[in-house]
Amino acid sequence: MPDSLLWCREEVFDIAKFPLPHNTFTINALPHLARLFASADSSRKYTVSFTTWAKIATQLLHFSNELAQLVFTTFTALKHGQGSQTIPASVDGPEFLAFLFTTLFHTSSFRTRRNTRFPTETSPTAPFPSPHSPASPGSPAYNVSSGPGQAEYQAFVSAHLVTLLSSLSLAVSGTPAVGTVLTVSPRHINALGIFLSGGDGNFQVSALSQLVPELLDASDMIPVPTVVAALNGMFRPDIDDITPDPVAEQPPGMIPREIPTVISGQLKSTVVQSAEGDLVITDCTKSTIYILSPVRTARISGCSECTIVIGAVSGVAIVQECTRMTIIAATTAIHLLASTDSTAHLICKTRPAVLQGCRNVVFGPYNTVFDSLDADLTAAGLSACVNQWDRPVVIGADAWSLQDPGDFYPFVVPFNNDRGMINPASLPEPYASALRQRIEAVSTIHRMVRSDELSRDARAELNAAIQRLFKMWLGATGNARQVTELMTLETR
Structure with a gap:
């Protein structure tokens, strides 16, 4: 493809933040990990079962059981856009290995070039930043540019592309004979699609192998160095500055380039907006934001004293470096990082994750209704009957609690709201009882007035x-x- 461009899916790198044990899981561990995946796959379908992954992760990489499960379920949520109440039996081996690669960005020197604010596990005994420090999630201002972007992500991928592609080859073929030159096929290239996209700036390919003409024939196997040279020549750190041409003709086999919906810098505002694909909400203060539509991923960062309502998230929602915030959402998965004094009212298909740097995170039952809620849940592959809002998995300090029933209130969306609608998420009896008492108290006042x-x-x-x-x-x-x-x- 002439003038092919390649860029990173920032939402995947953002979501792939886990407190990894740095000394045991590094870039150099990927080839060995790939060989283990291949040797454990007796079916030769190039898949990895959760049992295999959990054994390798806990015994070789020194992951906790909770961390091994969280990494696995996060991948399934990202890949398929839908989670499961139970852990899936197996996943695609090359794609899972590519996802594990993205988790290593946050332990690398590329991450620390511009973003040193995110609390890491390298100093588990270090105190939380001072409330007056610019690193504190309570700080009123958070500069998005201080975090990593395309330049850092692409530099990381480019620097380790040989190791990654070699590992992907090993994940399929196992240990090669001495002197064998490792080769890759379309499957290896397409596995990179978990964190890379490519196209011409206006449109993007549905499979990354379309970018490499030599791989168009599925029988072709090309030496790793050849593919690395081709892909490295396509990276465009300035992809965000390239505005798609609205009148450009869509080539066969391509789809419109996906650009996230961004809401940023709102101060004492009310925002009502629809979105699709990837949603980004940053640096908002004392605002109420309604996104009453289904999205694929949601990234919320640097927000303070906000209420955010999202229709449904088919993949993963991440809340990071926020303070005194309320989020109301239906989602396959949600991760909270470095956030304080915040409340989440959820329909959550998998267990919510409370990661490093959090303090005083409160989980409450889902508490709102609006006209498109049922349609949003269906579009995102979610059901209010599968809801693990009150069973968070904690990686790090135990910094969460369940909302006191006396503090539970329904949240009224003041538009697109049929008064006859009923919350599809069942309310646990302690919360239902407290709500009935409150309703009775109001009814008593009404009777007094009349x-x-x-x-x-x-x-x-x-x-x-x-x-x-x-x-x-x-x-x-x-x-x-x-x-x-x-x-x-x-x-x-």
Whole structure:
């Protein structure tokens, strides 16, 4: 393909952040890992079972059982866009090896060039950054540019592409004879699609092997150095600066280039927006954000005192370096990293992950409804009947709790909301009981207002007191601003 470009899928590198044991899992471990995958695959289907992976991860790489399971289920959520209540029996070996490669970026020198803020496991006894430090998730400002981007990701991939492709070859063929030149096939190249995309800037290929003409014939096997040279010549660190031409003709076998929906820098705002594909929300403060549509991945970072409602995430949602935030979402998987004093109301197909750097993370039952919720759940392959919101897996400090039933309140989406709709996620009895008591208390006040036992003046005084307190609550919580902004949106 002439003028072929290659770029990294940033959402995959972002999501592939795990507290890995650095001394046992390195780039140099990939070839040995590939040989173990191949030797354990008696079916020769080039797959890796969870049993095989868990044994290798815990015994050879010194992963905990929880970390081994989390890495495996995260891969399945990313690859298939849908998770499972149970761990899948097996996954594609070359693709899983390619995903493991991306997890190593966060232990490399490429990661530390611009992004040294993310807490790592190299110093497990180091204290959490000071609340006044720029590294603290409580800091009011978070500069996205301080984190890694295409240049760092591409430099990492380019530097280790020979090792990765050689390992992928070993994952299929096993240990070669002495002196054999390792070769790759379309399957090896396509396995890189878990973290790479390529095309012409306007459109992208559906399979990466389309970028290498020598591999168009599925029977071709090409030496690894030849493929490395071809791919390294295609990397474009400035891909984000290339705007697709809206009138460009779509070539056969290609799809429109996927560009994430980005919401950034909102301050005391109400945002109502639809999205698809990958969603990025960064650096928002004291804002309410509604994304009432299904997306593939969601990355939320550097947000403070925000409420974010997402229709459904078919893959993985990640919340990092956020503070005093509430997220309401249905998702296959969710990871929370370096986030504090935040609450998640979830429909979650797999166990939520609380990773390093978190403090005071609260999990509560899913608490909202809106018109497109059922359709969003279906589009994302989710069901409210499969919900593990209250069974988080913790890698690191035990920094979470379940929401106190007395603190549970339904969240009302003030538009696209049929009053007759019912929350599809069943409410555990302690929460349902607390909610019934609260509803009864409100009903009692209503009856008092309408009661003949009160004089007209007394009813008027009680009504005025309720309205006064309600207005005070609107102002204190910031909901008065949201009501005003929603009224403005309605008139547009």
